[in-house]
Amino acid sequence: MKVLANDGVSQSGIDHLESNGFEVITTKVAQEQLIDYLNKHQIEVILVRSATKVRKDIIDACPSLKIIGRGGVGLDNIDVEYAKEKGVKVINTPAASSASVAELVFAHLLSGVRFLQNANRDMPLEGESKFKDLKKNYAKGVELRGKTIGIIGFGRIGQATAKIALGLGMKVIASDGYVDEATIELDFFDGQKVDFTIKTISKEELLKNSDFISLHVPSQKEYVIGKQEIEMMKDGAGIINAARGGVIDEVALVEALDKRKLSFAGLDVFESEPKPEIKILMSPYISLTPHIGGSTNEAQDRIGLELANQIIEILN
Numbered sequence: 005m006k007v008l009a010n011d012g013v014s015q016s017g018i019d020h021l022e023s024n025g026f027e028v029i030t031t032k033v034a035q036e037q038l039i040d041y042l043n044k045h046q047i048e049v050i051l052v053r054s055a056t057k058v059r060k061d062i063i064d065a066c067p068s069l070k071i072i073g074r075g076g077v078g079l080d081n082i083d084v085e086y087a088k089e090k091g092v093k094v095i096n097t098p099a100a101s102s103a104s105v106a107e108l109v110f111a112h113l114l115s116g117v118r119f120l121q122n123a124n125r126d127m128p129l130e131g132e133s134k135f136k137d138l139k140k141n142y143a144k145g146v147e148l149r150g151k152t153i154g155i156i157g158f159g160r161i162g163q164a165t166a167k168i169a170l171g172l173g174m175k176v177i178a179s180d181g182y183v184d185e186a187t188i189e190l191d192f193f194d195g196q197k198v199d200f201t202i203k204t205i206s207k208e209e210l211l212k213n214s215d216f217i218s219l220h221v222p223s224q225k226e227y228v229i230g231k232q233e234i235e236m237m238k239d240g241a242g243i244i245n246a247a248r249g250g251v252i253d254e255v256a257l258v259e260a261l262d263k264r265k266l267s268f269a270g271l272d273v274f275e276s277e278p279k280p281e282i283k284i285l286m287s288p289y290i291s292l293t294p295h296i297g298g299s300t301n302e303a304q305d306r307i308g309l310e311l312a313n314q315i316i317e318i319l320n
């Protein structure tokens with residue numbers, strides 16, 4: 005059986021599939037050539053991340069396709085319902101990358117409160133006075149400890165974010181249309197465990213009371229954070245989006261940053277992905293990464309193995 009991993013897959017996943025008799029092809033096929041390639045090579049399983057789109061046209065035109073595997077969480081690049089109607093199984097790995105995404109949230113958060121995104125770039129080669137100026141420019145950092153983080157979307161990644169926040173001594177509040185409460189288990193190096201139960205509150209209450217906000221919601225039609233929501237936020241708050249581009253209104257965000265209503269933003273995803281708008285790229289108040297929340301060796305290893313296990317189970 006042939007598997008095309010069009011956006012790549014970990015070696016652990018390849019090894020597991022191959023040792024179970026699958027042929028794994030890791031050639032990157034351009035979107036517009038996919039139908040021809042899948043048919044020519046009689047591919048039964050296509051594995052993708054967020055780059056390759058598997059829409060109706062591919063599902064209709066490729067009768068050999070039995071499984072569409074998404075290495076990661078978001079299924080917005082796949083016509084899931086249509087695939088199901090046509091008897092094509094869609095699988096993903098909803099838990100494998102939670103810790104990695106949550107850690108990236110804190111990379112952005114720490115960058116925001118200590119100005120790393122600019123300080124790195126501004127470090128002078130020499131000149132004592134330039135160092136002094138820089139020290140002054142970046143002198144007003146703030147600690148995360150004791151501050152309140154508001155987590156919008158309290159599923160797996162939101163809860164993984166809460167876990168790190170609690171470890172740092174932050175207060176955690178959360179809102180979610182579907183989750184009433186969640187128990188976060190903190191495990192310590194000596195085997196001790198402490199449970200924290202967090203009850204969700206309304207989005208409005210969260211917006212008003214958070215020093216920092218982190219978004220963990222799927223892609224949706226309306227902005228989760230628009231002009232109105234930004235108005236409700238505390239003056240000087242920071243915001244992180246490692247969820248999906250389009251959940252924050254970027255025009256309203258840049259305006260709020262320029263007016264210093266908000267102090268910083270950390271964005272791993274953009275409305276105009278893969279390329280952020282120029283106003284986002286140029287803002288000194290935004291820390292940027294190119295959609296790499298799930299891109300750690302550990303997460304990708306787990307993803308590859310989990311996909312391989314699911315494929316083997318379904319097709320055997």
Ligand SMILES: O=C(O)[C@H](O)COP(=O)(O)O
Pocket residue numbers: 053054055075076077078079101247295296297298299
């Ligand atoms: O939905 C996801 O899992 C993340 O957005 C990761 O996307 P990626 O696999 O393209 O990095």
